[in-house]
Amino acid sequence: MxxxxxxxxxxxxxxxxxxxxxxxxxxxxxxxxxxxxxxxxxxxxxxxxxxxxxxxxxxxxxxxxxxxxxxxxxxVNPMFRANALYEGEYLLxxxxxxxxxxxxxxxxxxxxxxxxxxxxxxxxxxxxxxxxxxxxxxxxxxxxxxxxxxxxxxxxxxxxxxxxxxxxxxxxxxxxEAPFSVDANLLHTSSEGRVLENPAEEAPDYVLQRITRPEDAPDAPEMVEITFEKGDAVAIDGERLSPATILTRLNELGGRHGIGILDLVENRFVGMKSRGIYETPGGTILLAAHRGIEQITLDSGSGHLKDSLMPRYAELIYNGFWFSPEREMLQAAIDKSQDRVDGTVRLKLYKGSVRTVARWSDNSLYSEAHVTFEDDAGAYDQKDAAGFIRLNALRLKLLATRARRTKG
CATH class of the missing domain: 3.40.50.620 (HUPs)
Known part of the structure; x- marks a missing residue:
């Protein structure tokens, strides 16, 4: 050549x-x-x-x-609309x-x-x-x-x-020889190699680049509110910010509170396993917040289908197929699901944990009238559940009848 x-x-x-x-x-x-x-x-x-x-x-x-x-x-934003996690944990x-x-x-x-x-x-x-x-x-x-x-x-x-x-x-x-190698960007820091190569040994604290050890994080929790439009974060505590500024600010919050440390042995696309220490403070908060707003704005059919697509979508990104037709097809379906994913989520940050404590939206599907333990004023007829259960039980009853008939 x-x-x-x-x-x-x-x-x-x-x-x-x-x-x-x-x-x-x-x-x-x-x-x-x-x-x-x-x-x-x-x-x-x-x-x-x-x-x-x-x-x-x-x-x-x-x-x-x-x-x-x-x-x-x-x-980053299109990926987070999918709640993408490679092998259930890695934020990619x-x-x-x-x-x-x-x-x-x-x-x-x-x-x-x-x-x-x-x-x-x-x-x-x-x-x-x-x-x-x-x-x-x-x-x-x-x-x-x-x-x-x-x-x-x-x-x-x-x-x-x-x-x-x-x-x-x-x-x-x-x-x-450097004690470990580092790759960093606005979403995360990745540390691999040398002192981290033995997965049976706990990673030393000095590996952490941007996150405070949870043990050293503030003793008081901190609240943060994140507002979404069509599945993307657009504001923090009511202040509209650019996409990169939002992630930067969430990184600062998450890093201070020890949020987003992952010790993972993953399966590389080339065939071997590798151990990495990932620090994704802002992304960890963002994932929890996005899940929180989807809880009240996505119907079960859309949400469950989307969750079933996520592992394949995450694997495509991990393996390098961002510009493939199959990733773009999945992205189109995911983006369609986000049409009404608008609203605000309140989260509590405390010593390595992020927890959704409240969420609200003009597009909420949550109906107090239907779920209340008090008088629902006729919003839901509990007698309807009997027929629903009978129809869903029919297949199981027929299977059980056959098993009893052919036993022995």
Whole structure:
């Protein structure tokens, strides 16, 4: 295969992607364009620009973009309408960021005339799959370069030697083995590897990046009200805010109260199990709130069908199929269910827990007249239940009769 002429690299400014940048230049002799996304990871991104310039990238080929609002509006919010949880627990914080990064890589490649894109995901993880499936779905002719699957820099020592040979600055704390690796964005922080690799050992407290230990959280609970329109959070305590601002504020609340810590051994798409510590403070609150407003605005048929679709929807996102027709089909059904999911939920935050304590909506299906233990003024005739039970029991009675008849 011919060497690419120009490559758009997903670039963090860290040591690994800086090595990849230089490797692309030396291995292929190609021009490199860098793309750094501000997804709310909480790091200053200007050093990435300076590092790219130091490594010979032209200023016009350095893309640093704040995509936080797009991330929450077009990716996080649609996912939360589904109450998506992978394997019953994981809020998909890393998974949902990858299609947005891939989308911009492909768009920038088209804008700059690049014939390839590159990423820093390893050959053992899920991210390589997510980046590449998304890229091919958006441009079937794009070439994807995954250096970790190609080069012979198979140890930390070799990486450091390569960096030193090519005058790539190495921070002091990068010369040794980091105790664990971290991926972060506005939705979550993910910590994996090294000190976390043995699932029989409790994760050390220093792993936590953005959440206070529940034991150290405030002794007094705090209330918060979240307002929804068509299934999306639009206000906190009556103040309308942008999607990214809402998630930022919920992160602050959840982090302070020790909410959203998950220690999970999950099944990677590539076949192995891995252990991760996930911190999703705002997302954990948002999931509880969305469930709370759906309780009074969704009918049982819609709600139960939606819940049955959720595991498949979550698996599609985890496995990298955001831009697939089946995910879009499920999204259309989920979005239709949210037409009347409007209203406000009050939640109590306390030492690692979030609990819905009240919810109200102009679209509420809850009828006090029907459920009251007091006089319902004829709203519900209890005699009707007898026929309902008889009809539903008919099948069971026939089965029991046959079993009795054929016993022995």
């Amino acid at each position: 011919n060497a690419p002429k120009k490559v758009v690299l997903a670039y963090s400014g860290g040591l690994d992607t800086s090595i990849i940048l230089k490797w692309l230049q030396t291995e292929y002799g190609c021009e490199v364009v860098t793309f750094t996304a501000d997804l709310g990871q909480g790091e200053e991104l200007e050093p990435a620009r300076q590092k790219a310039e130091l490594l010979g990238i032209k200023p016009e080929n350095i893309y640093i973009e704040d995509v936080r609002e797009e991330f929450v509006r077009d990716f 914080g890393t998974s949902i960021a990858r299609p947005l990064i891939s989308k911009r890589l492909v768009e920038i490649a088209e804008e700059t005339g690049a014939d390839a894109i590159a990423h820093g995901a390893t050959g053992k993880g899920n991210d390589q799959v997510r980046f590449e499936l998304a890229a091919y779905a958006l441009n079937p002719d794009i070439r994807v370069i995954a250096p970790w699957r190609e080069w012979d820099l198979t140890s930390r020592t070799k990486l450091i030697e390569f960096a030193e040979a090519h005058q790539i600055p190495i921070a002091k704390n990068k010369r040794g």
